[in-house]
Amino acid sequence: MNDIGVRDALPAGFVAAARTIAGAAGVIDDPAGMAPFAEDRRKRYPGRAALVLRPASTAEVSGLVALCAGAGVAIVPQGGNTGLVGGSTPDESGREAVLSLARMNRVIAVDPIDNTIAVEAGVILAEAQDAALAADRLFPLSLAAEGSCTIGGNLSTNAGGTQVLRYGNARDLVLGLEVVLADGRVLDLMRALRKDNTGYDLKQVFLGSEGTLGIITRAVLKLVPRPRETVTAWIGLDGPTAAVALLADLQGATGGQVTTFEYIPRSCLEQLLRLIEGHRDPLREPWPAYALLEATSGRSQGLRGTVEAALGEAMEKGLVRDATIAESEAQAGALWRIREELPEGEKRAGAAVKHDVSVPVSRIPDFFEGAEGAVARAFPGARVSAFGHIGDGNIHFNVLPPHAPDTDRFLARWDEVNRVVEDVAIGLGGSFSAEHGIGRMRQASFERYKKPLEIELMRRLKTAFDPHGILNPGRVVARP
Amino acid sequence: MNDIGVRDALPAGFVAAARTIAGAAGVIDDPAGMAPFAEDRRKRYPGRAALVLRPASTAEVSGLVALCAGAGVAIVPQGGNTGLVGGSTPDESGREAVLSLARMNRVIAVDPIDNTIAVEAGVILAEAQDAALAADRLFPLSLAAEGSCTIGGNLSTNAGGTQVLRYGNARDLVLGLEVVLADGRVLDLMRALRKDNTGYDLKQVFLGSEGTLGIITRAVLKLVPRPRETVTAWIGLDGPTAAVALLADLQGATGGQVTTFEYIPRSCLEQLLRLIEGHRDPLREPWPAYALLEATSGRSQGLRGTVEAALGEAMEKGLVRDATIAESEAQAGALWRIREELPEGEKRAGAAVKHDVSVPVSRIPDFFEGAEGAVARAFPGARVSAFGHIGDGNIHFNVLPPHAPDTDRFLARWDEVNRVVEDVAIGLGGSFSAEHGIGRMRQASFERYKKPLEIELMRRLKTAFDPHGILNPGRVVARP
Numbered sequence: 024m025n026d027i028g029v030r031d032a033l034p035a036g037f038v039a040a041a042r043t044i045a046g047a048a049g050v051i052d053d054p055a056g057m058a059p060f061a062e063d064r065r066k067r068y069p070g071r072a073a074l075v076l077r078p079a080s081t082a083e084v085s086g087l088v089a090l091c092a093g094a095g096v097a098i099v100p101q102g103g104n105t106g107l108v109g110g111s112t113p114d115e116s117g118r119e120a121v122l123s124l125a126r127m128n129r130v131i132a133v134d135p136i137d138n139t140i141a142v143e144a145g146v147i148l149a150e151a152q153d154a155a156l157a158a159d160r161l162f163p164l165s166l167a168a169e170g171s172c173t174i175g176g177n178l179s180t181n182a183g184g185t186q187v188l189r190y191g192n193a194r195d196l197v198l199g200l201e202v203v204l205a206d207g208r209v210l211d212l213m214r215a216l217r218k219d220n221t222g223y224d225l226k227q228v229f230l231g232s233e234g235t236l237g238i239i240t241r242a243v244l245k246l247v248p249r250p251r252e253t254v255t256a257w258i259g260l261d262g263p264t265a266a267v268a269l270l271a272d273l274q275g276a277t278g279g280q281v282t283t284f285e286y287i288p289r290s291c292l293e294q295l296l297r298l299i300e301g302h303r304d305p306l307r308e309p310w311p312a313y314a315l316l317e318a319t320s321g322r323s324q325g326l327r328g329t330v331e332a333a334l335g336e337a338m339e340k341g342l343v344r345d346a347t348i349a350e351s352e353a354q355a356g357a358l359w360r361i362r363e364e365l366p367e368g369e370k371r372a373g374a375a376v377k378h379d380v381s382v383p384v385s386r387i388p389d390f391f392e393g394a395e396g397a398v399a400r401a402f403p404g405a406r407v408s409a410f411g412h413i414g415d416g417n418i419h420f421n422v423l424p425p426h427a428p429d430t431d432r433f434l435a436r437w438d439e440v441n442r443v444v445e446d447v448a449i450g451l452g453g454s455f456s457a458e459h460g461i462g463r464m465r466q467a468s469f470e471r472y473k474k475p476l477e478i479e480l481m482r483r484l485k486t487a488f489d490p491h492g493i494l495n496p497g498r499v500v501a502r503p
Numbered sequence: 504m505n506d507i508g509v510r511d512a513l514p515a516g517f518v519a520a521a522r523t524i525a526g527a528a529g530v531i532d533d534p535a536g537m538a539p540f541a542e543d544r545r546k547r548y549p550g551r552a553a554l555v556l557r558p559a560s561t562a563e564v565s566g567l568v569a570l571c572a573g574a575g576v577a578i579v580p581q582g583g584n585t586g587l588v589g590g591s592t593p594d595e596s597g598r599e600a601v602l603s604l605a606r607m608n609r610v611i612a613v614d615p616i617d618n619t620i621a622v623e624a625g626v627i628l629a630e631a632q633d634a635a636l637a638a639d640r641l642f643p644l645s646l647a648a649e650g651s652c653t654i655g656g657n658l659s660t661n662a663g664g665t666q667v668l669r670y671g672n673a674r675d676l677v678l679g680l681e682v683v684l685a686d687g688r689v690l691d692l693m694r695a696l697r698k699d700n701t702g703y704d705l706k707q708v709f710l711g712s713e714g715t716l717g718i719i720t721r722a723v724l725k726l727v728p729r730p731r732e733t734v735t736a737w738i739g740l741d742g743p744t745a746a747v748a749l750l751a752d753l754q755g756a757t758g759g760q761v762t763t764f765e766y767i768p769r770s771c772l773e774q775l776l777r778l779i780e781g782h783r784d785p786l787r788e789p790w791p792a793y794a795l796l797e798a799t800s801g802r803s804q805g806l807r808g809t810v811e812a813a814l815g816e817a818m819e820k821g822l823v824r825d826a827t828i829a830e831s832e833a834q835a836g837a838l839w840r841i842r843e844e845l846p847e848g849e850k851r852a853g854a855a856v857k858h859d860v861s862v863p864v865s866r867i868p869d870f871f872e873g874a875e876g877a878v879a880r881a882f883p884g885a886r887v888s889a890f891g892h893i894g895d896g897n898i899h900f901n902v903l904p905p906h907a908p909d910t911d912r913f914l915a916r917w918d919e920v921n922r923v924v925e926d927v928a929i930g931l932g933g934s935f936s937a938e939h940g941i942g943r944m945r946q947a948s949f950e951r952y953k954k955p956l957e958i959e960l961m962r963r964l965k966t967a968f969d970p971h972g973i974l975n976p977g978r979v980v981a982r983p
Contacts, residue, residue, distance in 0.1 A: 136751055136865035159755070183698050192698060195675060210956055215863040217895040218663050218672060218937035220711060221945070222953060222979050223961045227707035231700060248759045271616055275639070278801025279728045280758070321758025324804040383695040385616035415697040457698035465701070473702060476690055480968075481703045487963040499702050 032073035032118040034094045041076060044086035049126075051075040060101060060121045061113050068109040068463055071117040072099075079126045081201060081209055081240045088238065088493070089207025091120060097496050098122045100234035102176025103147065105168035107377075110233050110462025110498050111176065119496075124175045127240060133158040138246040139198060139215045144175025144239050151244070160246035163190035163282075167363065175239045181231030183458030185362075188414035189282040189319075190247065192458070193230070199243030200226040205236075205489035215243045228488065233460055235495045236488040250282075250319030254330045255355035259310030259345040264388040266314050266413055269342045273316065276333035280326065283317035285362050286413035294408065295361060295368035302361055310344045314413070315362050317355075362410075366419075369408050374430050375421040376440040380448035381457035384416045391418075393447040398422055401443045405433070417457040420444055438467060445472070461499045469499075512553035512598040514574045521556060524566035529606075531555040540581060540601045541593055548589040548943055551597040552579075559606045561681060561689055561720045568718065568973070569687025571600060577976050578602045580714035582656025583627065585648035587857075590713050590942025590978050591656065599976075604655045607720060613638040618726040619678060619695045624655025624719050631724070640726035643670035643762075647843065655719045661711030663938030665842075668894035669762040669799075670727065672938070673710070679723030680706040685716075685969040695723045708968065713940050715975045716968040730762075730799030734810045735835035739790030739825040744868040746794050746893055749822045753796065756813035760806065763797035765842050766893035774888065775841060775848035782841055790824045794893070795842050797835075842890075846899075849888050854910050855901040856920040860928035861937035864896045871898075873927040878902055881923045885913070897937040900924055918947060925952070941979045949979070 041050045051057055052074050061070040073096065078084045091098050097119045101111045113119035127143035130150065134140075135158045142151055148169040155162035164177060166184030176182070178200070182193040190196065199213040212226050229237045260266055263286065270284050289311050296302055306313075320326040327348065337343040349355035369375060382390045391409070398405050404425030411418040422440050424433035433440075445455040445468055455468040470478075481500040485492075521530045531537055532554050541550040553576065558564045571578050577599045581591045593599035607623035610630065614620075615638045622631055628649040635642035644657060646664030656662070658680070662673040670676065679693040692706050709717045740746055743766065750764050769791055775782055786793075800806040807828065817823040829835035849855060862870045871889070878885050884905030891898040902920050904913035913920075925935040925948055935948040950958075961980040965972075 134863070134865055136747060137863045138754075139863070181700050181704070183700075187698060191675070194704070195671070208956060210960065211954070212957075214932060214934070216861050216932075216934050216937070217667060217864070218861045218892070218897045219934040220661050220663075220938055220940045221934055221936050222941060222949060222957070223716075223964050224661070224674070224707065224711055225957060225960055225964075227704065227710075228964075230707075231704055236703075248754045248757075250758055251755075252758075267616060274618075274728045275731075276801050277728075278730055278732075278760075278799065278804070280801065319758060320804065321756050321760065321809060324758070324800065324806065324809055326804065329801060329804055381696050381698045383614070383617045383619070384697070385614055412698070417698045452694060452696075454694070454696050454699040454701055456701050457696070458700055460700045461702060469702060474691070476688060477692075477702070477705060480690065480705055483967040484703050484705075484708075487967040488960075 033096060037094055037096070038074065040090055041074065041087060044090060045076060045078045045083045049077050049079060049083060051077065060104070060123060063109045063112040064105055065107055068112060070113040070115055072113045072121045073118050074120045076120055076122045077126050078122070081203065084122070084203045084238060084240050085207045085209050087122060088203050088205070092206050092491065092493050096120050098493055099495055100124065100179070100238045102144065102173035103168065103171045105172040106176065106180060106462060107459045108462030108464035110180070110460055110495070122238065124173060124240070130154045131241070135160055137215050139243050140246055141213065141241065141243045142174050143241050144173060146174045148172050148174060148177060155246050156249065159249050161249045162244060163247055164193055164196060167366065174242060178230055178239050178242055179232060179234050180460045183412070183415065183417065185283045185285065185412060187412060188284060196245045197226060197230060197242055198245055200229060200239060201241035202229050202237035202239055205491065205493045210237065213241060213243055228484065233462065233495060233499050235485060235499045237494065248321065251322035252320045252324065252326045253355070254318045254327050255349040255358055256316040256330065256334065257305040257347050257358045258314040258316060258334065258343055259306050260312050260314060260343055262312050263391045263413070265342045266312065267384055267387050269314065269337050270414055272337055272342070273330070273333050276329055277318050277326065280318045280320050281316065281414065282319050283315065284414040285315040285410065287313045287315065287362065287365065287410045291365050291368070291408055291410050292361065294372050295364060298368050298371040299364055305347050305358060306345050308345065315358055365410055369421060372408070373423055373427050374434055375408060375423045376434065376437050378420040378441065378444045379457050379459045380420055380445060380453055380455060381415065381417040382448055382451045382453035384414065386451040386453070387413060387416060390448060390451055390453065393451070394420055394444050397443045397447050402440065415457070441468060463498060513576060517574055517576070518554060520570055521554065521567060524570060525556060525558045525563045529557050529559060529563060531557065540584070540603060543589045543592040544585055545587055548592060550593040550595055552593045552601045553598050554600045556600055556602045557606050558602070561683065564602070564683045564718060564720050565687045565689050567602060568683050568685070572686050572971065572973050576600050578973055579975055580604065580659070580718045582624065582653035583648065583651045585652040586656065586660060586942060587939045588942030588944035590660070590940055590975070602718065604653060604720070610634045611721070615640055617695050619723050620726055621693070621721065621723045622654050623721050624653060626654045628652050628654060628657060635726050636729065639729050641729045642724060643727055644673055644676060647846065654722060658710055658719050658722055659712065659714050660940045663892065663895065663897065665763045665765065665892060667892060668764060676725045677706060677710060677722055678725055680709060680719060681721035682709050682717035682719055685971065685973045690717065693721060693723055708964065713942065713975060713979050715965060715979045717974065728801065731802035732800045732804065732806045733835070734798045734807050735829040735838055736796040736810065736814065737785040737827050737838045738794040738796060738814065738823055739786050740792050740794060740823055742792050743871045743893070745822045746792065747864055747867050749794065749817050750894055752817055752822070753810070753813050756809055757798050757806065760798045760800050761796065761894065762799050763795065764894040765795040765890065767793045767795065767842065767845065767890045771845050771848065771888055771890050772841065774852050775844060778848050778851040779844055785827050785838060786825050788825065795838055845890055849901060852888070853903055853907045854914055855888060855903045856914065856917050858900040858921065858924045859937050859939040860900055860925060860933055860935060861895065861897040862928055862931045862933035864894065866931040866933070867893060867896060870928060870931055870933065873931070874900055874924050877923050877927050882920065895937070921948060943978060
């Protein structure tokens with residue numbers, strides 16, 4: 024059933040042609056069925072799809088993209104639709120087709136000797152993690168949405184998360200890639216090689232390009248040894264300066280075995296304790312801030328002793344006020360749940376203006392001081408809730424209105440707040456989008472902070488790989 | 504002094520204009536002074552430079568590139584000139600200018616909290632390593648030419664080496680980059696961020712592009728904690744199947760702390776013992792093959808015990824025949840010297856047809872069997888000397904003539920031998936150039952093995968970033 028909007032947006036015979044390629048299950052054109060594909064996770068960008076395409080194979084993606092290219096229909100690629108910047112849903116025009124990779128959800132192969140996993144783009148991250156564990160290996164990408172985000176989305180947004188410190192961003196975990204190009208041709212780079220210097224590394228062009236240069240359909244990903252010993256600790260400290268110094272000490276002592284080092288100010292913990300049941304303060308006394316530490320090693324290497332000794336020395340130096348090391352998986356789980364539920368605690372505390380900034384790790388203390396000061400000056404009384412992946416210099420610096428009733432008025436100043444906070448990060452050599460990408464939410468910041476030459480070169484890439492602007496148009500970089 | 508060739512090749516006033524930009528020390532135009540810059544390391548590609556440019560700053564590089572672009576003079580960027588594929592020296596035409604980065608050799612900064620080192624492109628790799636050590640950190644790129652190769656060359660060729668297994672290729676070690684574009688403009692991406700998803704990752708375009716898309720002038724590189732414990736072992740085994748299985752066991756036991764795992768067949772060791780003084784067989788009895796293992800950890804983690812236990816178990820399983828663990832740095836040094844002098848031993852054994860292939864790690868046994876068989880069939884009596892970075896699937900598979908006097912006749916069949924060996928690697932999902940790149944030596948293989956669509960997309964990149972073909976023309980990919 025085509026409604027009038029669809030009839031307007033798509034050329035005659037388009038839906039039938041799409042069904043010929045992808046079958047009845049591969050095309051959704053009724054408004055109710057399409058609606059969920061048009062709603063972004065944060066519900067900030069109400070959109071309407073011309074059509075939803077759900078191919079089940081690379082050949083179907085190829086056929087559908089060629090069909091869209093021929094008809095000049097723009098495509099918005101979509102994975103788990105968990106992105107936070109509005110990059111995977113259609114705009115309000117009703118002229119963009121969503122191409123969901125969700126049905127391409129097959130784990131193709133796990134090879135414990137190559138230390139690789141080959142997957143289709145629609146495989147959910149947690150399923151890739153499970154498949155790796157079943158082969159006694161670890162797929163080390165880990166982030167809040169892992170139960171519903173997909174590998175294709177992870178790769179096309181260069182996802183980060185809580186283990187970047189040890190294992191890198193999504194880009195760093197890719198050995199091979201298959202991409203459907205803007206004209207529908209299939210670029211097969213599905214190699215499983217650790218070294219391959221045979222010309223330009225084309226896969227790098229597509230990783231992190233948010234579906235604007237090609238559609239990732241399959242990938243070969245790196246696995247690492249499954250850790251045998253895990254040490255999880257909750258550490259009380261005075262603030263970001265101590266946190267940064269402590270991390271350097273812990274990395275030196277363990278030889279780089281820290282997988283996670285998350286920073287949580289006291290205010291975030293208190294908010295959680297107040298608003299969500301089932302949590303308790305892991306330490307007896309309150310401290311200004313905390314770090315959640317995880318380190319892992321192979322077997323029988325005394326990692327716990329190393330961490331304990333390093334924490335002891337740090338306590339003598341005054342970097343650590345108090346600390347507790349989990350004695351069981353259950354205790355470690357309770358510590359992790361605090362970190363994982365911080366966003367939910369924050370949500371219950373009221374809507375906030377969000378930031379996903381990063382700075383060089385050594386500038387984190389300056390960033391906290393600078394950003395808190397700037398917010399206090401520009402928005403007197405506004406509350407800051409800032410936590411994050413401090414080992415990556417990545418802070419989710421969120422700003423709430425002075426009082427809950429002011430929320431709507433405060434949120435209306437979203438861009439103004441962004442600018443105040445992002446200016447501080449940029450001034451310290453930082454980034455206005457550490458791991459969430461550009462999508463539509465960071466377009467204004469993109470135009471403001473990226474140098475004209477960078478934007479010019481990105482446009483050249485867009486023109487070289489998607490000359491007719493078929494793929495996710497207007498996201499990341501507008502056409503020249 | 505301009506000789507006639509230079510006068511032919513360069514427009515009137517060009518040399519004077521270059522001197523205005525880079526000073527007298529920045530321009531060499533006498534034939535004797537230019538000669539060393541025109542000779543490739545393997546002396547396979549006798550060339551002649553129109554001019555040698557030696558800028559001392561990014562501004563000078565920028566000015567010189569703009570000058571060349573305006574005059575249509577092609578530029579061959581050059582670092583330490585240690586490349587093995589003829590990618591950094593001019594052709595015979597006498598029309599190409601060499602642009603050497605050797606004078607840009609400043610370590611700009613080392614930051615032990617950010618875990619970064621910022622360098623100019625002409626810094627010698629060993630000097631970057633030393634600067635990191637002075638700050639109690641490790642810069643983990645390590646390769647045979649480290650005493651004379653430069654960071655700019657390492658990055659533009661995506662260098663590999665002996666620690667890729669643990670720390671990745673050169674590409675993986677880069678946080679920030681400065682590049683002079685083909686029109687002379689300076690692209691400043693000198694960031695020190697662990698996470699930065701703000702549009703296309705432009706630096707990836709230039710890394711590994713062999714100076715054909717831009718000239719790398721500065722970089723911010725990752726450092727890692729300096730290891731506190733190092734275990735070095737020499738392991739006797741039956742062949743590649745045992746080596747691959749043993750590596751998987753060691754990675755599992757140590758949680759991925761293996762930094763180096765080099766494979767050396769008995770024949771290579773014997774050649775070394777015969778031809779170079781000062782070496783001895785580390786084990787009492789001969790074994791068909793050996794692995795040189797290095798693993799490192801933080802402090803007091805009992806790494807040696809872990810490795811010993813894993814080797815003991817592997818011995819029970821029959822994967823290991825005998826092994827010795829170095830008891831001192833001197834002993835470890837002696838083991839490493841065997842690996843480091845293998846190429847020299849091979850050189851003394853006579854000229855060989857070289858290969859730098861890779862396959863997925865699990866296919867290494869198949870590769871050895873397949874390639875040795877194919878060589879025996881195609882070139883009866885030819886001798887194989889194959890060693891390499893087995894943890895990366897990277898084998899330097901070198902083929903010598905049956906008898907030394909046949910050498911010239913055999914070397915004349917270089918391309919034929921290449922094809923036989925590379926066909927086997929490609930058939931196993933491998934690569935014909937794992938770490939050395941394309942340059943001029945692998946052009947024929949590039950045309951033979953890369954898919955037409957890959958070559959087409961690489962040409963689009965070349966056109967987008969160097970539309971007039973000024974930078975290292977004809978290397979990697981020819982213009983459309």
